[in-house]
C-alpha cells in the first residue's frame with residue numbers, strides 16, 4: 264500500500280545556494296521527538312528546519328501508551344486536546360499467571376488533574392497531530408519548516424556549528440547549522456558517523472508485536488491484560504492492550520536466539536494469535552513485526568553543537584512505555600535552554616544541565632526497564648522461584664501485588680540535585696520540591712498547568728508579592744493564587760502543606776526551580792540566575 | 800534507625816522449628832524452594848521496614864555456611 268506523503272519532498276531554495284544556507288537549528292528526524300522539538304522551537308521563536316529521510320508519519324506498530332506528563336507537554340505546545348480526544352483511556356489491569364487470572368487492579372486516576380494518567384494512541388496518530396500543529400504554526404508565520412526525503416548523509420562538527428550534507432531526490436546539497444539536534448532514532452546515523460557508542464547495561468529481547476482489528480466484541484472491554492508464562496506462550500509473557508479504532512495491540516515475548524523471519528510469517532503468527540484470542544475471535548492483522556529491544560544509553564547526550572534526544576540517545580524495553588515518553592521529556596527539557604543560549608541570554612554551559620538531567624532520567628528509565636525485564640524473564644533459577652512465589656501469593660493476598668512488575672507506568676523524573684535547583688523550604692510538600700515537575704490542580708477557572716507557558720513563572724500562593732516582570736533579560740510571569748478559591752484543597756495539598764503561604768519559581772519546562780515561604784527579591788534573583796546557568 | 804533483632808525472640812523455639820520442618824514434609828525440592836520463597840515474602844511484607852529487611856539480608860548473606 265502506498266500512502267500519500269504527509270510532507271512531500273519540495274525543492275528548497277537552499278539547494279541552489281552557492282554557499283550553504285545557515286540555519287540556527289536543524290533537527291534531524293521527524294519522529295515523535297523531532298516533531299516535538301521543532302514545535303517547541305517554533306513556539307519559542309527559534310527558527311527551525313526539520314528534515315527526515317522519509318515523507319510519512321510512522322506506520323505500523325510502535326508506541327501506543329502516552330503518559331500524563333507528556334500530554335501536559337503537548338498541552339503546552341497546543342496539541343494535547345486532539346490526542347486525548349482520540350486516545351483510549353483505561354484504568355483496569357488484569358494479571359494472569361499460567362492458566363488463571365491472579366488479580367486485577369484499578370488504576371483509579373488521582374483526582375484533581377486535567378489529564379488522565381495515560382492514554383493509548385497509535386504513534387501514527389500522535390505524529391499526525393504533531394505534524395498538524397507544526398503546519399498550523401508555519402501557517403501562522405512561525406519560522407518552522409519540514410523537508411521530506413532529505414537524508415543527512417554527512418556531517419562535520421566545528422566549534423561554532425555543524426556542516427551538513429543532505430541527499431534528496433534531486434541530488435545532494437550542503438547546509439550549515441548553528442545547532443544540530445539528532446532525533447534520528449535508535450539506529451542514529453549521526454551517532455554512528457561521530458563514532459559515539461553506548462554505555463551501561465545492554466540486554467536484548469525479541470517480541471512479536473501485532474496490531475489486530477477486531478469487530479466490536481462486548482466481552483473485550485477496555486483493559487490491559489498481562490500474562491506471565493501463559494499456555495499459549497510458555498516461559499514468556501504476553502500483553503493485550505486496546506487502541507482507538509478497535510485495534511488491539513498484542514505483544515508476545517519470544518526470547519533470544521529465534522529465527523525472526525520464520526516467526527513473523529503469517530502462517531506462524533495467526534495460529535498463535537488464535538490460541539491467544541480464543542477460537543471465536545474474529546480479527547484481521549493490521550500489522551505484525553518482530554522487534555528486538557535493547558536497553559542502553561549514550562554516555563553523554565551533548566557533543567559540542569550536536570545534541571542527542573530520544574531513541575538516538577537512549578533505548579529501553581517496551582514495558583512501561585518509556586521510549587517515546589522519555590524522548591518527549593528530553594526535548595521539553597532541552598528547548599528552552601537552547602533558546603536562551605541561542606539568544607545569548609544564558610551561557611552555553613546551561614546545556615550541560617540538559618546532559619546532567621536527562622542522563623539521570625535515562626538512567627532511571629533503564630533501571631525501571633531492567634527491573635521489569637528481570638521480573639518478567641527471571642535470569643536465574645532462584646529469581647524464577649521468587650518471581651513465581653510473588654505471583655502465587657498475589658492471587659489470595661494483596662501483600663505481594665505491588666511487587667508484580669509487568670512494567671511500571673512512565674512518570675516524570677525529578678531532577679534531584681540538579682545544578683539548576685535553588686532553595687527549598689522543608690515545610691512545603693515533598694512532591695513539589697525543586698527539580699520536580701509541577702503537579703496540576705484545578706483553579707477557580709481551568710487548570711493550573713494551563714496557566715503556564717514557555718516563560719519562567721513565579722507563582723505565589725496566599726501572599727501579596729510584586730516581583731519584577733523582567734529579570735536577567737528574561738520575562739518573569741507572575742501568577743497569584745489563593746487557596747480559598749475553588750479547587751483550593753488540591754492547591755493547598757500540593758503546594759503548601761501546613762505552610763500558610765509559598766512562592767514557587769517555575770522553569771519553562773514546568774519543573775520547579777526553587778521555592779520559599781517568604782518572598783525575598785535578592786533570593787529570587789539568585790535562584791533565577793542559577794536556573795539559567797549563570798551561577799557556577 | 801530500627802535495628803534488626805538478632806537476639807532470641809521466639810517463644811518455645813523447638814515447637815516453631817518443628818513446625819517449620821513439618822511445613823516442608825512430603826514436598827519435592829522444587830516445592831520446598833517455592834514454599835521458602837513464599838514464606839520469606841510473607842514475613843518480609845509483615846516486617847515492612849526496609850532498614851530492618853536490609854540488615855536481615857546483610858546478616859544472612861554474611862554468615863555463609865562453611866562446609
Ligand SMILES: Cc1cc2nc3c(=O)[nH]c(=O)nc-3n(C[C@H](O)[C@H](O)[C@H](O)COP(=O)(O)OP(=O)(O)OC[C@H]3O[C@@H](n4cnc5c(N)ncnc54)[C@H](O)[C@@H]3O)c2cc1C
Pocket residue numbers: 291292293294295296297314315316317321324325326327328329386413414415416446447448449451452472554572573574575581583584585586587588589590
Ligand atoms: C513495538 C514498540 C512499542 C513501543 N511502545 C511504546 C510506548 O507504548 N510508549 C512509548 O513511549 N514508546 C514506545 N515505543 C518506543 C517509541 O516508538 C520510540 O521511543 C520513539 O519512536 C522514538 O522516537 P524518536 O523520534 O526518537 O525516533 P524515531 O521515531 O525512530 O524517529 C527517527 C526519525 O529519524 C529519521 N531519520 C533517521 N535517519 C535519518 C537521516 N540520516 N536523515 C534524515 N532523517 C533520518 C527516521 O526516518 C525517523 O523518522 C515502542 C516502540 C516499539 C518498536
